Amino acid sequence: MEAKLSSDLLRGHTDTIVLGSLLKQDRYGFEIYSRILERTGEQYELKETTLYSSYKRLERDGYVSSYWGDETQGARRRYYRITEEGRRLYRQNKIDLEFTQKIINDLLKEDETE
Amino acid sequence: MNTRQHIEELFSGYEETAALADFKEEMESNLNDRIAVLKKKGLDEQTAFSKAITELGDVSALADDLSLKRRQEVFSDMYMKTRSYIRSGRMALYVLCGAVIGFGLVVGAVAWTYSGAAHSFLGTVSVFCGAGVLGFVFLGLTQETAAREAMPWKRALWYVLSSGAALFGVFASAVTYFTDSVGLPEALATLIPFFLPGLALGVFLALTEKDRSKPWVVEFRKKAVEREMERFAGPAQQERFGLICGALWIAAVAVFVLLVLLVGIKFSWLAFVAALIAQMLVLSAFTKESGEK
Incomplete structure (x- = not known):
């Protein structure tokens, strides 16, 4: 059987994915978007508005901050920077996710052996 | 179609707020970058554009959020703190216009008493009251209120021109009628060349007028119509x-x-x-x- 990527499952972790892509450097919307596309082999049918909602939500709650880049030519880009609270949330979410993954794995294993 | 146009169209139903304008700019640069990448991959202009647009998804929820915030602000302004929209500078102008009209009336009355002629009254009144009324027209139209956004001052000036022409016609014909005692036809002949163009301009302006009601008023009106329908x-x-x-x-x-x-x-x-x-x-x-x- 061929494995398919569950977009619904991924969408629930949009905030964490966004935070993760900001850990090393500030990025703007398109960078974050194309990074996700690359890493999922363009399989994830992510809508850009899902990301925009995520930026707005994260910014409102103080997990990221944003600023306009100083592009000398072309349109301005809006960059996002992760805050300390954002890093904390990322780590917490990652721990929670790993824990949940483990539980799910255990649960599914149990079901198959029964 | 270019991206700017498309984005403007997407948000055409929403009130422009600073947050929304910011967001549109952000979207535009991201969208253009995406289209550039798709074109590099070998897609033609049109296909790249429509693919990028599909990837965008539904913006209405976001737009609601960015534009609704302002709505709530206005709403709370309206009900929580009946804030004053008239700044002191404008207030002074309103008072000045009122004073000019009052002055015109008094001076006109005095002139009438001394000269005993109706036209001396009319002459004074037409100059001062005309100016005062036109001032009120301009101030009133460019005034932001709790329910209405201000009209741009250029458009308000057209209204002033329209009502000025009509007013001038009325005063001029009144003066003609009383001063020269030439009779009604001549008075009407003075009235028409000013009053009619003024009226026509006014009608044109009124017909091309856009709704400047604030979002909460639009909302309120919609609800009222719905309630009416339910009845x-x-x-x-x-x-x-x-x-x-x-x-x-x-x-x-x-x-x-x-x-x-x-x-x-x-x-x-x-x-x-x-x-x-x-x-x-x-x-x-x-x-x-x-x-x-």
Whole structure:
């Protein structure tokens, strides 16, 4: 059987994915978007508005901050920077996710052996 | 179509706020970058554009959020703290316009008493009151209120021109009539070349006017219409109600005229009272029907 990527499952972790892509450097919307596309082999049918909602939500709650880049030519880009609270949330979410993954794995294993 | 146009179209129904303008700019640069990448991959301009647009998804929820914030602000402004929209500078101008009109009236009255001629009164009044009234027109139109956004001052100036021409016509014809005692036809001849163009310009402006109501007013109006619709069982019902009321009022006017001829003006107005009562009865009958359904 061929494995398919569950977009619904991924969408629930949009905030964490966004935070993760900001850990090393500030990025703007398109960078974050194309990074996700690359890493999922363009399989994830992510809508850009899902990301925009995520930026707005994260910014409102103080997990990221944003600023306009100083592009000398072309349109301005809006960059996002992760805050300390954002890093904390990322780590917490990652721990929670790993824990949940483990539980799910255990649960599914149990079901198959029964 | 370029991305800017497309984005503007996406958000055409939303009130422009600083947050929304920011967001549109952000979207535009991201969208253009995405299109550039897709084109590099070998897609043609049109395909790249439509692919990027599809990837965008539904913006309405975001736009609601970015534009609704302002709505709530205005809403709370309206009900929580009845904030004053008139700044002190404007306030002074309003007072000044009022003073100019008052001054004109007083000076005109004095001039009339001393000269005993109506035209000396009219002449003074037309200059001062005209200026004052036009000032009020301009200030009033460019005034932001709790329910309405301000009109751009350029457009307001057109209104001033329109009402100025009409006012000038009225005053000039009045002066012609009283001063030269030339009779009504000549007075009308003075009136028409100013009044009619002024009126025409005014009608044109009014017809091309856009709704400047604040979002909460639009919302409120929509709700009122919905409530109105709920009262009736359906649009057909409402239409019938409208027709009956129309007939009722035409009949009331006819009865009024008849009563004026038969018994005089003293009692004829009762026709309108009767029509009003009848309209309320009809409305209640219609409302009950829909309530039972």
